[in-house]
Amino acid sequence: MTVVPIDPERCARPADDWAGLICAVAERRDREAFARLFAHFAPRIKRHLMLGGSPEAQAEELAQETLAAVWRKAALFDPARAAASTWIFTIARHLRVDLLRRHQGDERLDEAFDFDGLEADEPAAEERLHATRLNERLRGALAQLPPEQQRVLRLSYFDDESHAHIAAELGIPLGTVKSRMRLAVSQLRRLLER
Template sequence: MYALNMTDHIIGRTPVLVESDDFSSLLLRVAEQRDKAALAALFNHFGPRIKSMMLKLGSSEALAEDLVQETFVSIWRKAAMYSQQRGAASTWIFTIARNLRIDQLRRQSNKPYEDLDNLEMASDAPLGSSLVEQNQIIARVTLALKALPVEQQEVVRLSFIHDMPHAQIAESIGIPLGTVKSRLRLAYERLRPMLEDLQ
Protein backbone atom coordinates (compact mmCIF):
# COMPACT_ATOMS: atom_id res chain seq x y z
CA MET A 1 0.00 0.00 0.00
CA TYR A 2 2.87 2.38 0.77
CA ALA A 3 4.13 1.87 -2.79
CA LEU A 4 1.11 3.63 -4.26
CA ASN A 5 1.45 6.50 -1.80
CA MET A 6 5.11 6.95 -2.67
CA THR A 7 4.37 6.69 -6.38
CA ASP A 8 1.56 9.22 -6.17
CA HIS A 9 3.91 11.50 -4.27
CA ILE A 10 6.57 11.12 -6.95
CA ILE A 11 4.47 11.67 -10.06
CA GLY A 12 1.11 12.84 -8.76
CA ARG A 13 -0.87 10.07 -10.46
CA THR A 14 -1.08 6.31 -10.84
CA PRO A 15 1.98 5.11 -12.77
CA VAL A 16 2.04 3.37 -16.11
CA LEU A 17 3.44 -0.10 -15.53
CA VAL A 18 6.73 -0.69 -17.30
CA GLU A 19 7.11 -4.25 -18.53
CA SER A 20 10.78 -3.89 -19.43
CA ASP A 21 13.39 -5.67 -17.34
CA ASP A 22 15.91 -3.04 -18.29
CA PHE A 23 16.31 -1.21 -15.00
CA SER A 24 19.52 0.40 -16.27
CA SER A 25 17.57 2.29 -18.92
CA LEU A 26 15.09 3.46 -16.28
CA LEU A 27 17.97 4.77 -14.17
CA LEU A 28 19.39 6.55 -17.20
CA ARG A 29 16.01 8.18 -17.83
CA VAL A 30 15.98 9.38 -14.22
CA ALA A 31 19.54 10.69 -14.56
CA GLU A 32 19.26 12.34 -17.96
CA GLN A 33 15.61 13.38 -18.18
CA ARG A 34 14.60 13.57 -14.49
CA ASP A 35 11.86 11.13 -15.53
CA LYS A 36 9.49 10.67 -12.58
CA ALA A 37 7.60 7.85 -14.31
CA ALA A 38 10.88 5.91 -14.62
CA LEU A 39 11.55 6.47 -10.91
CA ALA A 40 8.02 5.29 -10.13
CA ALA A 41 8.59 2.13 -12.20
CA LEU A 42 11.82 1.45 -10.28
CA PHE A 43 9.98 2.06 -7.02
CA ASN A 44 7.15 -0.33 -7.93
CA HIS A 45 9.67 -3.09 -8.59
CA PHE A 46 12.33 -2.48 -5.94
CA GLY A 47 10.36 -0.76 -3.15
CA PRO A 48 8.69 -3.92 -1.78
CA ARG A 49 11.95 -5.88 -2.13
CA ILE A 50 13.95 -3.28 -0.23
CA LYS A 51 11.29 -3.11 2.48
CA SER A 52 11.38 -6.90 2.80
CA MET A 53 15.19 -6.82 3.06
CA MET A 54 15.02 -4.19 5.81
CA LEU A 55 12.44 -6.20 7.77
CA LYS A 56 14.63 -9.31 7.48
CA LEU A 57 17.55 -7.26 8.83
CA GLY A 58 15.51 -6.45 11.94
CA SER A 59 14.07 -3.03 11.10
CA SER A 60 10.65 -2.08 12.39
CA GLU A 61 7.87 -1.61 9.86
CA ALA A 62 8.14 2.18 10.15
CA LEU A 63 11.93 2.21 9.86
CA ALA A 64 11.81 -0.14 6.86
CA GLU A 65 9.42 2.22 5.08
CA ASP A 66 11.58 5.23 5.99
CA LEU A 67 14.65 3.49 4.56
CA VAL A 68 12.76 2.68 1.34
CA GLN A 69 11.81 6.36 1.03
CA GLU A 70 15.41 7.45 1.70
CA THR A 71 16.69 4.96 -0.87
CA PHE A 72 14.52 6.41 -3.63
CA VAL A 73 15.36 9.98 -2.68
CA SER A 74 19.03 8.97 -3.03
CA ILE A 75 18.35 7.27 -6.36
CA TRP A 76 16.66 10.45 -7.62
CA ARG A 77 19.63 12.56 -6.50
CA LYS A 78 22.43 10.18 -7.48
CA ALA A 79 21.11 8.53 -10.66
CA ALA A 80 23.75 10.32 -12.73
CA MET A 81 26.43 8.48 -10.72
CA TYR A 82 25.20 5.07 -11.91
CA SER A 83 27.33 3.37 -14.55
CA GLN A 84 26.32 0.18 -16.38
CA GLN A 85 29.99 -0.73 -16.68
CA ARG A 86 30.27 -1.09 -12.90
CA GLY A 87 27.38 -3.52 -12.51
CA ALA A 88 23.67 -4.18 -12.64
CA ALA A 89 21.16 -1.49 -11.73
CA SER A 90 19.67 -3.80 -9.09
CA THR A 91 23.07 -4.16 -7.39
CA TRP A 92 23.53 -0.38 -7.37
CA ILE A 93 20.05 0.19 -5.92
CA PHE A 94 20.41 -2.47 -3.19
CA THR A 95 23.85 -1.10 -2.32
CA ILE A 96 22.32 2.34 -1.73
CA ALA A 97 19.66 0.76 0.50
CA ARG A 98 22.21 -1.33 2.40
CA ASN A 99 24.47 1.68 2.95
CA LEU A 100 21.55 3.72 4.28
CA ARG A 101 20.79 0.89 6.71
CA ILE A 102 24.43 0.82 7.84
CA ASP A 103 24.42 4.61 8.27
CA GLN A 104 21.24 4.34 10.33
CA LEU A 105 22.86 1.69 12.57
CA ARG A 106 25.92 3.86 13.05
CA ARG A 107 23.73 6.79 14.12
CA GLN A 108 22.26 4.67 16.89
CA SER A 109 23.92 4.43 20.27
CA ASN A 110 26.74 1.97 20.87
CA LYS A 111 24.35 -0.92 20.20
CA PRO A 112 24.60 -1.67 16.47
CA TYR A 113 22.20 -4.62 16.77
CA GLU A 114 19.95 -4.33 19.78
CA ASP A 115 18.47 -7.78 19.25
CA LEU A 116 21.87 -9.36 19.97
CA ASP A 117 21.70 -7.95 23.49
CA ASN A 118 18.38 -9.71 24.00
CA LEU A 119 19.58 -13.05 22.68
CA GLU A 120 18.44 -15.81 25.03
CA MET A 121 19.73 -19.36 25.12
CA ALA A 122 17.56 -22.26 26.14
CA SER A 123 18.55 -23.85 29.44
CA ASP A 124 17.44 -26.97 31.32
CA ALA A 125 18.56 -25.28 34.52
CA PRO A 126 17.54 -21.63 34.32
CA LEU A 127 18.73 -20.81 37.84
CA GLY A 128 22.07 -20.75 39.59
CA SER A 129 25.55 -21.01 38.12
CA SER A 130 24.30 -22.36 34.78
CA LEU A 131 22.32 -19.17 34.13
CA VAL A 132 25.25 -16.98 35.16
CA GLU A 133 27.54 -18.91 32.82
CA GLN A 134 25.10 -18.60 29.93
CA ASN A 135 24.77 -14.85 30.49
CA GLN A 136 28.56 -14.53 30.48
CA ILE A 137 28.75 -16.45 27.18
CA ILE A 138 26.04 -14.27 25.61
CA ALA A 139 27.83 -11.14 26.78
CA ARG A 140 31.15 -12.35 25.34
CA VAL A 141 29.62 -13.34 22.00
CA THR A 142 27.74 -10.04 21.77
CA LEU A 143 30.91 -8.08 22.58
CA ALA A 144 32.91 -10.09 20.03
CA LEU A 145 30.31 -9.47 17.33
CA LYS A 146 30.37 -5.74 18.06
CA ALA A 147 34.12 -5.77 17.40
CA LEU A 148 33.43 -6.78 13.79
CA PRO A 149 32.87 -4.23 11.02
CA VAL A 150 29.16 -3.53 10.50
CA GLU A 151 29.19 -5.34 7.12
CA GLN A 152 30.52 -8.53 8.75
CA GLN A 153 28.08 -8.26 11.68
CA GLU A 154 25.27 -8.11 9.15
CA VAL A 155 26.16 -11.37 7.37
CA VAL A 156 26.95 -13.22 10.63
CA ARG A 157 23.62 -12.12 12.08
CA LEU A 158 21.66 -13.22 9.01
CA SER A 159 23.55 -16.50 8.73
CA PHE A 160 23.50 -17.64 12.36
CA ILE A 161 20.69 -15.80 14.12
CA HIS A 162 18.23 -15.79 11.22
CA ASP A 163 19.56 -19.03 9.70
CA MET A 164 19.52 -17.63 6.15
CA PRO A 165 21.39 -19.50 3.38
CA HIS A 166 24.31 -17.62 1.84
CA ALA A 167 22.52 -17.14 -1.50
CA GLN A 168 19.51 -15.60 0.25
CA ILE A 169 21.78 -13.26 2.24
CA ALA A 170 23.42 -12.14 -1.00
CA GLU A 171 20.05 -11.44 -2.59
CA SER A 172 18.53 -9.72 0.43
CA ILE A 173 21.37 -7.23 0.94
CA GLY A 174 22.29 -6.89 -2.73
CA ILE A 175 25.86 -8.16 -2.76
CA PRO A 176 27.53 -11.02 -4.69
CA LEU A 177 27.50 -14.50 -3.13
CA GLY A 178 31.30 -14.49 -3.08
CA THR A 179 31.27 -11.30 -0.99
CA VAL A 180 28.94 -12.94 1.55
CA LYS A 181 31.30 -15.92 1.86
CA SER A 182 34.33 -13.65 2.07
CA ARG A 183 32.77 -11.55 4.84
CA LEU A 184 31.78 -14.65 6.81
CA ARG A 185 35.30 -16.07 6.45
CA LEU A 186 36.85 -12.81 7.65
CA ALA A 187 34.37 -12.67 10.55
CA TYR A 188 35.26 -16.26 11.59
CA GLU A 189 38.95 -15.41 11.51
CA ARG A 190 38.39 -12.43 13.81
CA LEU A 191 35.99 -14.22 16.14
CA ARG A 192 37.98 -17.47 16.52
CA PRO A 193 40.74 -16.11 18.78
CA MET A 194 38.22 -14.22 20.90
CA LEU A 195 35.87 -17.17 21.41
CA GLU A 196 37.97 -20.34 20.88
CA ASP A 197 37.79 -21.28 24.60
CA LEU A 198 33.98 -21.50 24.32
CA GLN A 199 34.05 -24.34 21.79
Protein backbone atom coordinates in the same frame (compact mmCIF):
# COMPACT_ATOMS: atom_id res chain seq x y z
CA MET B 1 5.70 -14.53 -34.67
CA THR B 2 8.15 -12.78 -32.39
CA VAL B 3 10.74 -10.56 -34.02
CA VAL B 4 14.05 -10.69 -32.17
CA PRO B 5 16.10 -7.54 -32.74
CA ILE B 6 19.39 -7.86 -34.58
CA ASP B 7 21.13 -5.04 -32.77
CA PRO B 8 19.84 -4.81 -29.18
CA GLU B 9 21.67 -1.52 -28.60
CA ARG B 10 19.51 0.20 -31.22
CA CYS B 11 16.21 -1.27 -30.13
CA ALA B 12 13.72 -0.23 -27.48
CA ARG B 13 14.63 -1.39 -24.01
CA PRO B 14 12.58 -4.13 -22.39
CA ALA B 15 10.02 -3.22 -19.76
CA ASP B 16 12.18 -4.50 -16.93
CA ASP B 17 15.42 -2.79 -17.94
CA TRP B 18 16.18 -1.19 -14.59
CA ALA B 19 19.51 0.22 -15.78
CA GLY B 20 17.73 1.96 -18.65
CA LEU B 21 15.21 3.45 -16.25
CA ILE B 22 17.97 4.78 -13.98
CA CYS B 23 19.65 6.31 -17.03
CA ALA B 24 16.32 7.93 -18.01
CA VAL B 25 16.11 9.47 -14.54
CA ALA B 26 19.71 10.69 -14.81
CA GLU B 27 19.38 12.11 -18.31
CA ARG B 28 15.82 13.48 -18.35
CA ARG B 29 14.63 13.39 -14.74
CA ASP B 30 12.01 10.98 -16.13
CA ARG B 31 9.29 10.73 -13.48
CA GLU B 32 7.59 7.74 -15.13
CA ALA B 33 10.86 5.80 -15.12
CA PHE B 34 11.38 6.71 -11.47
CA ALA B 35 7.83 5.62 -10.60
CA ARG B 36 8.53 2.21 -12.17
CA LEU B 37 11.79 1.90 -10.24
CA PHE B 38 10.05 2.89 -7.02
CA ALA B 39 7.15 0.47 -7.53
CA HIS B 40 9.55 -2.40 -8.19
CA PHE B 41 12.35 -1.79 -5.71
CA ALA B 42 10.72 -0.12 -2.68
CA PRO B 43 8.82 -3.24 -1.54
CA ARG B 44 11.83 -5.47 -2.19
CA ILE B 45 14.17 -3.21 -0.26
CA LYS B 46 11.69 -3.04 2.63
CA ARG B 47 11.36 -6.83 2.69
CA HIS B 48 15.14 -7.38 2.65
CA LEU B 49 15.70 -4.81 5.38
CA MET B 50 13.03 -6.44 7.53
CA LEU B 51 14.61 -9.86 6.94
CA GLY B 52 17.90 -8.30 8.06
CA GLY B 53 16.33 -7.25 11.37
CA SER B 54 14.97 -3.76 10.73
CA PRO B 55 11.55 -2.99 12.21
CA GLU B 56 8.83 -2.44 9.60
CA ALA B 57 8.57 1.33 10.06
CA GLN B 58 12.34 1.73 9.85
CA ALA B 59 12.52 -0.53 6.76
CA GLU B 60 9.76 1.53 5.11
CA GLU B 61 11.59 4.78 5.83
CA LEU B 62 14.92 3.40 4.61
CA ALA B 63 13.31 2.10 1.42
CA GLN B 64 11.94 5.57 0.71
CA GLU B 65 15.29 7.19 1.51
CA THR B 66 16.99 4.70 -0.80
CA LEU B 67 14.76 5.56 -3.74
CA ALA B 68 15.12 9.28 -3.00
CA ALA B 69 18.90 8.75 -3.20
CA VAL B 70 18.43 6.90 -6.50
CA TRP B 71 16.60 9.98 -7.83
CA ARG B 72 19.37 12.33 -6.63
CA LYS B 73 22.33 10.12 -7.58
CA ALA B 74 21.09 8.52 -10.80
CA ALA B 75 23.83 10.24 -12.78
CA LEU B 76 26.43 8.35 -10.72
CA PHE B 77 25.10 4.94 -11.79
CA ASP B 78 27.43 3.07 -14.14
CA PRO B 79 25.82 -0.04 -15.69
CA ALA B 80 29.28 -1.31 -16.65
CA ARG B 81 30.29 -1.52 -12.97
CA ALA B 82 27.16 -3.00 -11.36
CA ALA B 83 23.67 -4.23 -12.06
CA ALA B 84 20.92 -1.77 -11.22
CA SER B 85 19.61 -3.92 -8.38
CA THR B 86 23.09 -4.25 -6.87
CA TRP B 87 23.60 -0.49 -7.01
CA ILE B 88 20.21 0.25 -5.46
CA PHE B 89 20.54 -2.36 -2.71
CA THR B 90 24.04 -1.09 -1.94
CA ILE B 91 22.57 2.36 -1.34
CA ALA B 92 20.01 0.76 0.99
CA ARG B 93 22.73 -1.12 2.84
CA HIS B 94 24.81 2.02 3.34
CA LEU B 95 21.80 3.96 4.60
CA ARG B 96 21.00 1.17 7.06
CA VAL B 97 24.57 0.96 8.31
CA ASP B 98 24.66 4.76 8.75
CA LEU B 99 21.39 4.67 10.68
CA LEU B 100 22.56 1.85 12.94
CA ARG B 101 25.87 3.57 13.62
CA ARG B 102 24.12 6.80 14.55
CA HIS B 103 21.76 5.02 16.93
CA GLN B 104 24.10 2.42 18.38
CA GLY B 105 27.56 3.89 17.92
CA ASP B 106 28.92 0.50 16.81
CA GLU B 107 31.58 0.91 14.12
CA ARG B 108 31.82 -2.87 13.59
CA LEU B 109 28.34 -3.27 12.14
CA ASP B 110 28.05 -5.54 9.15
CA GLU B 111 24.37 -6.39 9.10
CA ALA B 112 22.98 -9.61 7.71
CA PHE B 113 22.01 -8.42 4.27
CA ASP B 114 21.62 -11.27 1.82
CA PHE B 115 22.95 -10.09 -1.54
CA ASP B 116 22.90 -13.68 -2.79
CA GLY B 117 19.13 -13.67 -2.39
CA LEU B 118 18.66 -10.77 -4.79
CA GLU B 119 17.11 -11.52 -8.15
CA ALA B 120 19.44 -11.03 -11.09
CA ASP B 121 18.71 -8.24 -13.57
CA GLU B 122 19.73 -10.28 -16.57
CA PRO B 123 17.80 -13.22 -18.03
CA ALA B 124 18.74 -16.78 -17.18
CA ALA B 125 21.38 -18.56 -19.29
CA GLU B 126 18.72 -20.64 -21.06
CA GLU B 127 16.80 -17.50 -22.03
CA ARG B 128 19.96 -15.83 -23.36
CA LEU B 129 20.84 -18.95 -25.37
CA HIS B 130 17.31 -19.13 -26.79
CA ALA B 131 17.41 -15.43 -27.71
CA THR B 132 20.81 -15.89 -29.36
CA ARG B 133 19.52 -18.78 -31.45
CA LEU B 134 16.41 -16.84 -32.48
CA ASN B 135 18.60 -13.88 -33.33
CA GLU B 136 20.78 -16.06 -35.58
CA ARG B 137 17.73 -17.53 -37.29
CA LEU B 138 16.29 -14.08 -37.85
CA ARG B 139 19.57 -12.78 -39.30
CA GLY B 140 19.65 -15.72 -41.69
CA ALA B 141 16.04 -15.18 -42.71
CA LEU B 142 16.58 -11.43 -43.20
CA ALA B 143 19.59 -12.12 -45.42
CA GLN B 144 17.33 -14.11 -47.76
CA LEU B 145 14.95 -11.18 -48.34
CA PRO B 146 15.35 -8.82 -51.29
CA PRO B 147 17.38 -5.72 -50.36
CA GLU B 148 14.42 -3.34 -50.67
CA GLN B 149 12.41 -5.43 -48.19
CA GLN B 150 15.38 -5.66 -45.81
CA ARG B 151 15.72 -1.89 -45.91
CA VAL B 152 12.09 -1.13 -44.99
CA LEU B 153 12.17 -3.71 -42.19
CA ARG B 154 15.36 -2.28 -40.73
CA LEU B 155 14.06 1.27 -40.90
CA SER B 156 10.73 0.32 -39.36
CA TYR B 157 11.66 -2.21 -36.69
CA PHE B 158 15.23 -1.34 -35.81
CA ASP B 159 15.32 2.41 -36.41
CA ASP B 160 11.68 2.82 -35.27
CA GLU B 161 10.81 5.05 -38.22
CA SER B 162 7.20 5.63 -39.28
CA HIS B 163 6.03 4.35 -42.64
CA ALA B 164 5.59 7.94 -43.84
CA HIS B 165 9.18 8.78 -42.86
CA ILE B 166 10.47 5.65 -44.63
CA ALA B 167 8.57 6.61 -47.78
CA ALA B 168 10.08 10.11 -47.68
CA GLU B 169 13.59 8.81 -46.94
CA LEU B 170 13.52 6.23 -49.74
CA GLY B 171 11.61 8.45 -52.15
CA ILE B 172 8.88 5.87 -52.75
CA PRO B 173 5.09 6.00 -52.29
CA LEU B 174 3.66 5.16 -48.85
CA GLY B 175 1.67 2.29 -50.37
CA THR B 176 4.92 0.75 -51.67
CA VAL B 177 6.43 0.90 -48.18
CA LYS B 178 3.39 -0.86 -46.74
CA SER B 179 3.42 -3.49 -49.48
CA ARG B 180 7.11 -4.20 -48.96
CA MET B 181 6.54 -4.46 -45.21
CA ARG B 182 3.67 -6.94 -45.69
CA LEU B 183 5.65 -9.04 -48.15
CA ALA B 184 8.77 -8.99 -45.97
CA VAL B 185 6.94 -10.01 -42.79
CA SER B 186 5.08 -12.74 -44.66
CA GLN B 187 8.33 -14.06 -46.15
CA LEU B 188 10.10 -13.89 -42.78
CA ARG B 189 7.28 -15.85 -41.18
CA ARG B 190 7.62 -18.58 -43.80
CA LEU B 191 11.39 -18.71 -43.45
CA LEU B 192 11.27 -18.87 -39.64
CA GLU B 193 8.61 -21.59 -39.58
CA ARG B 194 10.83 -24.04 -41.44
